[in-house]
Amino acid sequence: MFISTKGRYGLYFMTVLADNYNSCKRSVKSVAIERGISDLYLEQIVAKLKKANLVKSTRGAHGGYELSMPPEDISVYMIFKAVEENILVIEQDEKDTKNEKYLWREMRDAMSGVMKNTTLYDLITSPDEIEEYMFYI
Structure with a gap:
């Protein structure tokens, strides 16, 4: 699975808005x-994100963007679905066996489940001690 900069930046923007929920708008x-x-x-x-009704904007001196709903109501999946062209794409090869196709489907479904069950609230309240990591396949 590859997360593009659109997905990463969209998620970052949304976490910033979640951190500022009900306090201030951000440009x-x-x-x-x-x-x-x-x-x-x-x-x-x-x-x-605005087209997907995840954020709303206000013009003027005290304007900017804010979440259109509470952080606990916005899943990571909703964000990626709004900004990514394709999410959780696992290409199958015509030579894949039945078992391989099963594995690819299970991997896709597991990732989808994590994204659907993780909210912005979860992200902004998670411990700061989480170490950075990368997965290479």
Whole structure:
């Protein structure tokens, strides 16, 4: 499974909004500066989040973006579904055996379950001691 920068930045933007839920709105530019990414690129991602009704915006001096619902109601799956073209794609080969196809389906379903059962609230309240890691297959 490959998570693109769209997915990563969309998730980061949403966790920032979750951290600020019911306290303040955030601009795309301020989040882009924090993350060190292009605000134009992040704006494209945020437009998809807005279209999926995960965020709402307010114009004006005290404007910006905020979550459209509580963090506990927004799953990681909802975020990735909004910004990624394809999520949890495991390509099958016509030479795959029945057992291999079963394994690919089980892996996809397991990842999907984790994403559907993990909310923004879970992410912002998880322990800070979690070490960074990468998986290589």
